Amino acid sequence: MAEAYDVVVIGGGPGGLAAAYGLTGKKVLVVEDNLWGGTCPNFGCDPKKMLYGVVENVRQSQAYAGFGVTGASLVDWPAMMAFKRGYTENVPRGTAAGLTGAQIDHRHAHAEFVDAHTLLVDGDQVTATNIIIATGAHAQRPDIPGSDLLETSTDFLSLPDRPTTIGFIGAGYVAVELANIAVTAGVTVHIFQHNHRLLRGFPQAYSELVAASLAQKGVIWHWDTEVTGVTAANNGVVAQTSAGEFNLSHLYTAMGRPANVDGLHLEHAGVALTRGGIQVDDHLRTSAANIYAIGDVAASPVPKLTPVAGIEGRYAAGQILGNTDAIKYPAIPHAVFAGPELAQVGRTYDEAVAEPDKYTVTTQQVGKWYTYNRVRDEHAQVTTITNKDSGLLVGAIAYATNAEELINYLSQMISNGEPVAKLQSWVPVYPSVASNLQYFY
């Protein structure tokens, strides 16, 4: 007989785990067919930022050359990867142990739908009143000859030895962040982008600062370039492109991350797809009333990030426990770890300049300010967007060393609707990222 649960969660990443831990009092099963913890701690944010920490130290140390630091600062690739593995290799076991400790049933197995209340979990039938789909996303592959020779960010993040020459198809988050790690470590890096725009979600002027910084570090940009095919070579691959042929040790696809829906048999449960993933309403309910979709797999109108998957997981759990409010997202900050970081939150630059009667947009070159001068960050730049009626901060963009921390503070002020006057009665450590806040707007 099929085992019966109140809720089955498909996917043991940040979204699925947040949902499972939020379902207090329910009989829950979590099913994961790869590594417990999902993309972020195994193949995404966390290992990426460990490598970033190493190369940021090199970049910052180089910035002080002639200002008190002498001698070459270089990346030892195998040691950097061993440092990363020291963290990642404990993630799956630790995550599964957490579920055991919380007495949440979990199975390392593949799940697929039989109908809206029944799943096949590695061949066993399991029934559930509610099902939460939290299956994440995967790297898109272009439809070109030799596509199977392309590697992904997951392969990059476990490269045991430093490659000589690599390429990325695409100029979004993944390509920019991994190219920065590689080029700072002494690798020759090519980026092939089919148009002339990187980091689409950020204001163009800011994205171009990142492009210029990467070019200065040695990244070779190939704008308006299509990769048309890939063939195997002795020491790697040859990329055929509209700009000619390139011999590369590795070529990575970084063209976006479509939803993981293959093999789920959503059609058996009446769950509809749309552009961007599984169609959900403002309660994260799919077209099947008892089934929710959260995180990267859901076509919810928010960036696909770990904190978003967490918010959506906790929200879906709350719905199953009886809450009926529509989901309301707070201001969601995001950052590209590009050495230095480009980060933003809230109302976007393009939205604000389109409504000059409503918003004041203030851009300041802050490289000569004490805070940025002391970290040798001469190109630092910050834009704030305020609402003309209320005077409140509604958006911000920063390109600076530790921009992610600056944006975290500004994000808190936006979410809480705090006026700048509130900063007068707040005492941050001086000098620090926070001690500048009142001067930005």
Ligand SMILES: Cc1cc2nc3c(=O)[nH]c(=O)nc-3n(C[C@H](O)[C@H](O)[C@H](O)COP(=O)(O)OP(=O)(O)OC[C@H]3O[C@@H](n4cnc5c(N)ncnc54)[C@H](O)[C@@H]3O)c2cc1C
């Ligand atoms: C290189 C890289 C860097 C990133 N850096 C950042 C960052 O700095 N900050 C940030 O906020 N976000 C970052 N992200 C995005 C972040 O990793 C995702 O937004 C987050 O992991 C989404 O969580 P999720 O639970 O929705 O999906 P996932 O973490 O992908 O988890 C889904 C899980 O479901 C499992 N699964 C899929 N199908 C089935 C099935 N049929 N049966 C059972 N299990 C299944 C998968 O194996 C996977 O473990 C990065 C992503 C990448 C690739």
Ligand SMILES: NC(=O)c1ccc[n+]([C@@H]2O[C@H](COP(=O)([O-])OP(=O)(O)OC[C@H]3O[C@@H](n4cnc5c(N)ncnc54)[C@H](O)[C@@H]3O)[C@@H](O)[C@H]2O)c1
């Ligand atoms: N720091 C972070 O928060 C972080 C880091 C990495 C990934 N992520 C998440 O992962 C998602 C996926 O990242 P991504 O970089 O794969 O996608 P992306 O959507 O950020 O960028 C995709 C890039 O590929 C380009 N592209 C698309 N088709 C192409 C083609 N045929 N030829 C050449 N270029 C092509 C696009 O123009 C774009 O520049 C992000 O949107 C984000 O949600 C977040």
